[in-house]
Amino acid sequence: MSQPQSQEPTRHFSWFLRGARSAFSVPGLILASAFVGFAGLAKAAGLSLWETVFMVGVVWALPAKVVLVGAILSGVSLPAAAFAVALSSIRLMPMVVALVPEMRTERTPRWVLYTLSHFVAVTSWVLAMQHFRDVSREMRTSYYAGLGITLILANMLLVAFVYTVAGSLPPPMMAALLLLTPLYFLTSLWGSARERAMHVAMIIGMIAGPLVHLVAPSFDLLIAGLVGGAVAFAWHKRNRARST
Amino acid sequence: MTFDAINAWWWPLLFILVAGWLATDVWRFLGVYFGGRVAENSDAIVLVRCVATALVAAVIGNLVVFPSGALAETSLWLRLDATASGFAAYLFIRRSIVVGIVTAELILISGMFLAGDFNLPAPF
Structure with a gap:
């Protein structure tokens, strides 16, 4: 342990840089296009530049931010907004549960794992799960820190830039920008589904959301989410009971 | 208690912190806490994934129908x-x-x- 000790920091730093570099990849670029759309969305919703950039940094997961902006647009109260965002983000827990054993060693301090968990969102998670097999176990936390920090900072800068120029864009380009977010979610969510039941949940949710919005605009997301999720889960159980 | 309820610079940031940061990071922190103790395909996790997916899908629908x-x-x-x-x-x-x-x-x-x-x- 005495000899490699001196080289450890440099090794960690070089893996940190490799992680940073893997942020600039196809998934990273697609995520960036979704953030371009988010900047337009936040601006159209009346958020200020600082509120928007702050939200990117502290929330990070894009679905949660879009739910939060949606809740702000509907004019719901703080507890209702927090509840809707929390419901939309439960998915982060199983993702972190799956990621932590991949990068934990016996010597990894707890605070490092808690800090790194903030970077977990669909894109960084997918990239990490893909690349971890090429990273030695002790270097994975450094690698993931580089990836996560780069993704967050780069997208905060991007959002600030797009927000600033969005006012001078011609209306058709603004409209095109605002269509980016729903399409990115529609396709990436469909592709990341683990079970068929998630596709069922998506179809019901997409139809129920706007319908419930007509009658109960403040609770549209909660009702559509709970009903769609429950029906999809029942479908999942029935299918499994039949196949076994 | 809406986003525009209090006319002070700190109120929107507090709103974002509680409804945004706290409401997402609580799940990430619980994920670290449970790390490896919950089975990925247990019924509870599948139900959770279904509800979260339907909720985000509702957002997609609203963004297209009521942009x-x-x-x-x-x-x-x-x-x-x-x-x-x-x-x-x-x-x-x-x-x-x-x-x-x-x-x-x-x-x-x-x-x-x-x-x-x-x-x-x-x-x-």
Whole structure:
């Protein structure tokens, strides 16, 4: 342990840089296009530049931010907004549960794992799960820190830039920008589904959301989410009971 | 207690911290806490994934049917057409997100052009 000790920091730093570099990849670029759309969305919703950039940094997961902006647009109260965002983000827990054993060693301090968990969102998670097999176990936390920090900072800068120029864009380009977010979610969510039941949940949710919005605009997301999720889960159980 | 309820610079930031940061990071922290103790395909986790997925899907539906800003100027049918075509292109052409997004955008922009929503920019 005495000899490699001196080289450890440099090794960690070089893996940190490799992680940073893997942020600039196809998934990273697609995520960036979704953030371009988010900047337009936040601006159209009346958020200020600082509120928007702050939200990117502290929330990070894009679905949660879009739910939060949606809740702000509907004019719901703080507890209702927090509840809707929390419901939309439960998915982060199983993702972190799956990621932590991949990068934990016996010597990894707890605070490092808690800090790194903030970077977990669909894109960084997918990239990490893909690349971890090429990273030695002790270097994975450094690698993931580089990836996560780069993704967050780069997208905060991007959002600030797009927000600033969005006012001078011609209306058709603004409209095109605002269509980016729903399409990115529609396709990436469909592709990341683990079970068929998630596709069922998506179809019901997409139809129920706007319908419930007509009658109960403040609770549209909660009702559509709970009903769609429950029906999809029942479908999942029935299918499994039949196949076994 | 809405986003605009209190006219002070710190209120929107506090709103974002509680409804945004706390409501997301609590799950990430619980994930670290439970790390490895919950089975990925247990019923509870599947139910959780179903509810979260339906909720985000409801957001997708609302963004298309009740959009804000410049997108609200387009017709509902055009938005549904663009979204459905983009999704079909994604499904049938290598499940590529890029193909899906580009298809939808092309249909939206050409539809707006045909509806006379805008003119081609004059030569500079």
